[in-house]
Amino acid sequence: MNTASDRAYAEIRSLILSGDASPGTALREEALADIVGVSRTPVREALKRLEAEHYAIRTPGGRLVVAALDVDDITEIFTLRAMLEGHAAARAARRLGAAALADLRASNAALTDAVARDEPDVAQFLARNRAFHDVIIAAAASPRLVSMLASLVEQPIVRRTAIHYARADLERSAHEHDLLIQAFAARDPEWARSVMAAHIHRALHAFRAAMPSAQP
Amino acid sequence: MNTASDRAYAEIRSLILSGDASPGTALREEALADIVGVSRTPVREALKRLEAEHYAIRTPGGRLVVAALDVDDITEIFTLRAMLEGHAAARAARRLGAAALADLRASNAALTDAVARDEPDVAQFLARNRAFHDVIIAAAASPRLVSMLASLVEQPIVRRTAIHYARADLERSAHEHDLLIQAFAARDPEWARSVMAAHIHRALHAFRAAMPSAQP
DNA sequence: CACGCCGCTCTTGTATACAAATTATCAGGC
DNA sequence: GCCTGATAATTTGTATACAAGAGCGGCGTG
Known part of the structure; x- marks a missing residue:
C-alpha cells in the first residue's frame, strides 16, 4: 500500500x-x-x-x-507452519490450475538455479522460495488461513538463518519442492500435505542444528 | 481492558x-x-x-x-478450529496440572447440569463450554496458537446456532468433554487431539444440519 | 432515453493538541 | 548506604482539526 x-x-x-x-x-x-x-x-x-x-x-x-524469540518460540512457529501450510497444500492439491502449477515449476527452477551456482545466491533462493510457498497458500483459497500464515511465514528466522544453511539443505529444499509439484500434479491432497509438513519440519531441524541456542 | x-x-x-x-x-x-x-x-x-x-x-x-459468512466460511472456521484446537489439546495433555484438570471437571459438570434441565439452559451451556475450551487452550501454552484461536472461537456461529441444537447434540458435547478429560487424565496427546478434532467436526455437522443454507 | 462528465458531499487518512498514566529522578529518613 | 516517597518528565491514550480521495447526483449531450 x-x-x-x-x-x-x-x-x-x-x-x-x-x-x-x-x-x-x-x-x-x-x-x-x-x-x-x-x-x-x-x-x-x-x-x-x-x-x-x-x-x-x-x-x-x-x-x-x-519481542525475543527463544528456541521454544521458533519451534512453535515452525510447528504451526507445518500444520497450517500442510493444510494449505492439501487444499491446493485440489484447486491448483495449470497456470499455477507452471508458476511453481518456474519458481523452483529459478530456485534450483540459485542454489547450483558456485556461491549459492541466498537472496534469490529466499525470494523464489517465498514465491513458491505463496502460490500454494493463495491456491488454498482460505482467507483465514492466509492471514494466519502471513504472521508466521515472513519471520526473522528465515532470512537470518538461511545464511547458515549448508548447500545440502538448500538442495534438499529444492528437491522437496519437486516432490510437492509431483503431489500437486497427481492431485493428491494427503501426499501434498505430508510432503509440505515434512519440508517445514526438516527446515526447523536444519535451523536448530545451525543455531543451537541463540536468541535472535 | x-x-x-x-x-x-x-x-x-x-x-x-x-x-x-x-x-x-x-x-x-x-x-x-x-x-x-x-x-x-x-x-x-x-x-x-x-x-x-x-x-x-x-x-x-x-x-x-x-462480512457475510457463507457455508464455506463456516466450514473453513470449523476445520481450522478442529486442527488448531486439536493441536492445543495434544499440547495440553502433556501440560495440564491437577488444578486445571479439576477446573475442566467442574466446568463440564456445570455444563452437563445446564443440559439436563427440563428446558436446557443454553446460555449457561455456552458459558461453560467456552470456559472448558479456554482452559485447554491456555494449558497449551502457545501464544500464537492462543491468538489464532481467539479469532476463530468467539464466533457468531456458536451463539447463533446453539439455540437450534437439539438436546441430543448438547448431551453429545458433554459426553465428548468427558472423553477429553479421560484423555487428559491419561496424558495421551494423540487421544486428546483426535477427540477434540472429532468434537469440533461433529459440531460443524450439527450446525450444517440445523442451518442448511443460511448466511448469518 | 442512455451515457458520460463535472462538481459536491461524505468518508477515510493523517497530523496535531491535550489528558492521563507511568516511569524516572531526587530528596529525605531509617 | 539503601529504601521510601513525592515530584517531575516521558510516554501512551484520546480528541479534534485538516487534507485528500471516493462515491453520488445532477446536468448536459449524443
Whole structure:
C-alpha cells in the first residue's frame, strides 16, 4: 500500500527483522514517527499490528518492546507452519490450475538455479522460495488461513538463518519442492500435505542444528 | 481492558455478533464513534482489529462493511478450529496440572447440569463450554496458537446456532468433554487431539444440519 | 432515453493538541 | 548506604482539526 500506516509498518518491521532493533528495545511512538517521517497516528496503527503478530510485546505499563524469540518460540512457529501450510497444500492439491502449477515449476527452477551456482545466491533462493510457498497458500483459497500464515511465514528466522544453511539443505529444499509439484500434479491432497509438513519440519531441524541456542 | 479502544471493539463486535449490524452494513467511523461515545481514533483501532479478524471486509475504496459468512466460511472456521484446537489439546495433555484438570471437571459438570434441565439452559451451556475450551487452550501454552484461536472461537456461529441444537447434540458435547478429560487424565496427546478434532467436526455437522443454507 | 462528465458531499487518512498514566529522578529518613 | 516517597518528565491514550480521495447526483449531450 501507499498509505503512511503501511509504510510505517513495513519500515518498523524491517527494523526488527534486520536486527537493527534488537529484542528488548523499546518501541516509542514518537521516536519511530521521526524515523519513518510520519506522525504518531500511523505509527500507532503499525505498532498495534506488529503487536498482534507477536513481533513486539507490551509491558504491564503499556509500553512496547521488541519481542525475543527463544528456541521454544521458533519451534512453535515452525510447528504451526507445518500444520497450517500442510493444510494449505492439501487444499491446493485440489484447486491448483495449470497456470499455477507452471508458476511453481518456474519458481523452483529459478530456485534450483540459485542454489547450483558456485556461491549459492541466498537472496534469490529466499525470494523464489517465498514465491513458491505463496502460490500454494493463495491456491488454498482460505482467507483465514492466509492471514494466519502471513504472521508466521515472513519471520526473522528465515532470512537470518538461511545464511547458515549448508548447500545440502538448500538442495534438499529444492528437491522437496519437486516432490510437492509431483503431489500437486497427481492431485493428491494427503501426499501434498505430508510432503509440505515434512519440508517445514526438516527446515526447523536444519535451523536448530545451525543455531543451537541463540536468541535472535 | 478499560481503554476506549477496547470498549469500542467489544461494542462494535457485539453489534455484528448480535446481528444488529447485518452483513453488508457499512461501518462508518463517525457513526460508530457516536454510538460508542468515543472519538474516531479508538473506533479506528477497533475497526482495524475487526478487519484483521475477518468480521468486516474492506471495499476497494477503503470502506468497511460487515462480512457475510457463507457455508464455506463456516466450514473453513470449523476445520481450522478442529486442527488448531486439536493441536492445543495434544499440547495440553502433556501440560495440564491437577488444578486445571479439576477446573475442566467442574466446568463440564456445570455444563452437563445446564443440559439436563427440563428446558436446557443454553446460555449457561455456552458459558461453560467456552470456559472448558479456554482452559485447554491456555494449558497449551502457545501464544500464537492462543491468538489464532481467539479469532476463530468467539464466533457468531456458536451463539447463533446453539439455540437450534437439539438436546441430543448438547448431551453429545458433554459426553465428548468427558472423553477429553479421560484423555487428559491419561496424558495421551494423540487421544486428546483426535477427540477434540472429532468434537469440533461433529459440531460443524450439527450446525450444517440445523442451518442448511443460511448466511448469518 | 442512455451515457458520460463535472462538481459536491461524505468518508477515510493523517497530523496535531491535550489528558492521563507511568516511569524516572531526587530528596529525605531509617 | 539503601529504601521510601513525592515530584517531575516521558510516554501512551484520546480528541479534534485538516487534507485528500471516493462515491453520488445532477446536468448536459449524443
